[in-house]
Amino acid sequence: MASLELIDIRKSFGNVQVLHGVTLAIERGQFVSLLGPSGCGKTTLLRIIAGLESVTSGSVRIDERNVTDMPPEARDIAMMFQSYALLPHMSVRENVRFPLRMRRHGTRAEQDQRVQAALETVQLAHLADRMPRQLSGGQQQRVALARAIVSDPKVLLLDEPLSNLDARLREDMQVELIELHRRLGLTTVFVTHDQEEALSLSDVVVLMNGGRIEQIGDPQSIYESPRTRFASEFLGSANLIPVSVGEGASGLQALLPGGETIAIAADTQPRDKAYLVLRQEDLKLLPLRSDVRGDFEAFVETRVFLGARIRYVLRTADLRLKCLAPATDLFAPGERVAVQVPARMAQVIAA
Amino acid sequence: MVKGVPEWLKVLSWIFVALTLTFVLGPLVVVAGVSVSESQFIAFPPTGFSLRWFNAIFESNAYVQALLTSLRLAFAVTVTATVIGAGAAIALHRRRLPGTAALAGLFLSPLILPSIIFAIGLLMLWSASVGAVSFPALWIGHTVIAIPYVVRTTLAVLADSDPFLEEAARTMGAGRWQRIIYVVLPQCAPGLAAGAFFAFNISFDEAVIALFLRTPDLVTLPIQIYNQLEFSPDPTVAAVSTLMMGLTVLLIAVIDRLLGIQRFVGN
Numbered sequence: 147m148a149s150l151e152l153i154d155i156r157k158s159f160g161n162v163q164v165l166h167g168v169t170l171a172i173e174r175g176q177f178v179s180l181l182g183p184s185g186c187g188k189t190t191l192l193r194i195i196a197g198l199e200s201v202t203s204g205s206v207r208i209d210e211r212n213v214t215d216m217p218p219e220a221r222d223i224a225m226m227f228q229s230y231a232l233l234p235h236m237s238v239r240e241n242v243r244f245p246l247r248m249r250r251h252g253t254r255a256e257q258d259q260r261v262q263a264a265l266e267t268v269q270l271a272h273l274a275d276r277m278p279r280q281l282s283g284g285q286q287q288r289v290a291l292a293r294a295i296v297s298d299p300k301v302l303l304l305d306e307p308l309s310n311l312d313a314r315l316r317e318d319m320q321v322e323l324i325e326l327h328r329r330l331g332l333t334t335v336f337v338t339h340d341q342e343e344a345l346s347l348s349d350v351v352v353l354m355n356g357g358r359i360e361q362i363g364d365p366q367s368i369y370e371s372p373r374t375r376f377a378s379e380f381l382g383s384a385n386l387i388p389v390s391v392g393e394g395a396s397g398l399q400a401l402l403p404g405g406e407t408i409a410i411a412a413d414t415q416p417r418d419k420a421y422l423v424l425r426q427e428d429l430k431l432l433p434l435r436s437d438v439r440g441d442f443e444a445f446v447e448t449r450v451f452l453g454a455r456i457r458y459v460l461r462t463a464d465l466r467l468k469c470l471a472p473a474t475d476l477f478a479p480g481e482r483v484a485v486q487v488p489a490r491m492a493q494v495i496a497a
Numbered sequence: 498m499v500k501g502v503p504e505w506l507k508v509l510s511w512i513f514v515a516l517t518l519t520f521v522l523g524p525l526v527v528v529a530g531v532s533v534s535e536s537q538f539i540a541f542p543p544t545g546f547s548l549r550w551f552n553a554i555f556e557s558n559a560y561v562q563a564l565l566t567s568l569r570l571a572f573a574v575t576v577t578a579t580v581i582g583a584g585a586a587i588a589l590h591r592r593r594l595p596g597t598a599a600l601a602g603l604f605l606s607p608l609i610l611p612s613i614i615f616a617i618g619l620l621m622l623w624s625a626s627v628g629a630v631s632f633p634a635l636w637i638g639h640t641v642i643a644i645p646y647v648v649r650t651t652l653a654v655l656a657d658s659d660p661f662l663e664e665a666a667r668t669m670g671a672g673r674w675q676r677i678i679y680v681v682l683p684q685c686a687p688g689l690a691a692g693a694f695f696a697f698n699i700s701f702d703e704a705v706i707a708l709f710l711r712t713p714d715l716v717t718l719p720i721q722i723y724n725q726l727e728f729s730p731d732p733t734v735a736a737v738s739t740l741m742m743g744l745t746v747l748l749i750a751v752i753d754r755l756l757g758i759q760r761f762v763g764n
Contacts, residue, residue, distance in 0.1 A: 219670045
C-alpha cells in the first residue's frame with residue numbers, strides 16, 4: 147500500500163515553473179532519495195509533501211488521504227531541516243517533546259517516556275538538559291533527528307540533513323540513518339545532491355532534473371543502467387562517447403570516433419547516433435605489451451592519487467577519458483596503456 | 498614597517514577624549530553638584546553640602562504630582578509601544594505585507610521627524626477631532642515616538658534568528674497561536690525587553706510633546722522642572738534632575754545585566 151502518493155505535481159513561482167508534473171508512489175517503510183543538482187526541484191517537492199509549499203496543480207496523498215490543501219501542522223509528518231531548526235530557548239528534552247506537546251500526544255508521563263526513548267535511540271539521553279547552543283553540530287543534528295522520530299510520523303522528511311557535517315561524522319551518521327530506518331521502519335523521503343549518499347542509503351532513488359523525474363529505480367539498477375545522458379553523467383560522472391552502434395563479427399559493437407570498436411551488451415538496437423557510457427571504475431588499464439589485448443590504446447595524461455584509488459585522465463587521438471583504478475594499478479603520466487572495457491559494462495544510450 | 502602614530506595625532510585624540518568627557522559628563526556633574534548645595538540659588542560650584550532640596554521635592558505637591566503623572570504615563574507608553582512595536586516588527590520581518598518597505602519607513606519616521614512639528618500637529622489634530630487635551634493625547638503622542646525603538650530592537654533580534662524555526666514548528670504540529678506563543682515571542686523576548694526599556698525612558702524623559710499637550714492637571718516631571726526653572730528657580734530643579742538621572746542609570750544597569758544592551762545600540 148502506498149504510504150505517500152504524489153500525483154502530477156506542478157509548481158510555479160510566478161512565471162517560473164519549477165515542477166513539471168511529478169508522479170510518484172512510495173510504499174510504506176521505504177527509504178526514498180530525491181536526488182538531483184541544485185535547482186532540480188527536489189527541495190520544493192519535499193516542501194510540498196510537508197505542506198510548507200502549496201501546489202499549483204496535482205495532489206498529495208498520505209496514507210490514502212488527500213492532504214493537498216492541509217497545512218503542515220495537520221499532516222502527520224516530521225521534517226528535519228538542513229539547519230536543524232532547534233528551538234534555541236528550549237532544552238534538548240523540551241525540543242524533543244515539542245511535537246508531542248503541540249499534538250497533545252498522551253499524558254505528560256507518556257510524553258516523557260517517548261522523549262527518553264527517542265533520545266536513547268540517538269544516544270543523547272545524557273545531554274537531555276543541555277541547551278542547543280551548548281551542543282556540537284553533530285549532537286544538534288541528533289537532537290533534530292530525535293525530535294523528528296519521537297511522534298512516530300507517517301512520513302519522515304529529511305532535507306539534506308548531512309550536508310553540514312564534516313566527512314567522518316557524515317559517514318557515521320549515514321550508517322546510523324540506515325540502522326534507524328531498519329529499526330523503526332518509517333517511510334522516509336531524503337533530499338540530497340550527493341549521489342553516493344543517495345545510493346548508499348535508499349531503497350529507491352528518484353533522480354530529478356529540471357523539475358521532472360529523470361529516472362526511478364533501486365540504487366543498483368539506476369547506477370548500472372542509466373537511461374539518459376543526464377543520468378549517466380550525474381551518477382558517477384561517467385565518460386560519454388559519441389558512437390554509432392552496428393552489427394560486428396561477434397554481436398553488437400560500438401564504433402568509436404577513432405575507428406576502434408567495443409563490444410556492447412546485447413539489449414540495444416543498431417543506430418547511427420548514440421552515446422557509449424563508460425563509467426570511470428569500469429575501465430581496466432593494462433601495461434601495453436604484445437600479449438595484452440585491450441579494446442583501445444591511450445596514454446596517461448594526469449594521475450591523481452586518491453588513497454584507495456587513483457584517478458587517471460587518459461587521452462586517445464580523439465577522446466579524453468576519466469578512469470578510476472585501484473591503487474595497485476600504477477602508471478606514470480605519459481605512459482601508454484591498453485584499456486579494456488568489459489562488454490557488460492558498456493552501456494549505450496540514445497543521443 | 499608600520500609607522501607609529503605621530504605625536505600631534507596623539508595629542509589631538511587626547512583633546513577629543515577630554516572634550517567628549519567634558520560635554521557628556523560635565524552637565525551631569527554640575528546638576529548633581531548643585532542638587533546637594535546649601536545655597537538657595539542655582540550656582541556652581543556648590544557651597545556646602547545638604548540634602549534639603551531632595552527633601553523639598555517630596556514635600557512639594559507639584560513635584561510629587563508630576564512624578565506620578567510621568568510614571569503613570571511612562572508605564573502606559575511602555576505597554577502600548579511594546580505591544581504595537583512587537584506586532585509591527587514581526588509583520589515587517591516576514592515581508593508578506595504589500596509595501597513592507599514603505600511601512601517600515603512609516604514606523605521608523607518618528608525617529609527623524611522633528612518632534613516639535615509632530616507635537617504641534619498632534620495638538621491641532623486632537624483639538625479638532627477630540628477637543629480638550631487630556632492624558633490619552635499625551636499617551637498616544639509618546640507611544641508614537643517610542644514605537645520605532647521597539648521596532649528596531651525587535652527587528653534586530655529577529656534578523657539573527659533561524660528563519661526556519663517557524664516552519665519547523667509547523668511540521669511539528671504547532672498551529673498559528675502555538676507558534677506565536679512558543680516560537681515567535683520567545684525569539685523576540687530580548688528585543689522586546691530592550692524596546693520596553695527604551696520606551697519607558699523616552700516617555701519619562703520627553704519634554705517637547707509634553708510641553709505642547711500640557712494642561713494644569715497634566716504636567717510631567719520634565720515640564721514641572723521647566724516651569725520651576727522659568728518661574729522660581731531653586732536647586733530643587735537640580736535635585737529632581739539628579740533623581741531622574743539615578744533612575745535611568747538604575748534601569749540601564751538592570752537591563753544590561755539581564756540582556757546586554759550592547760547588541761541593540763549597534764544596529
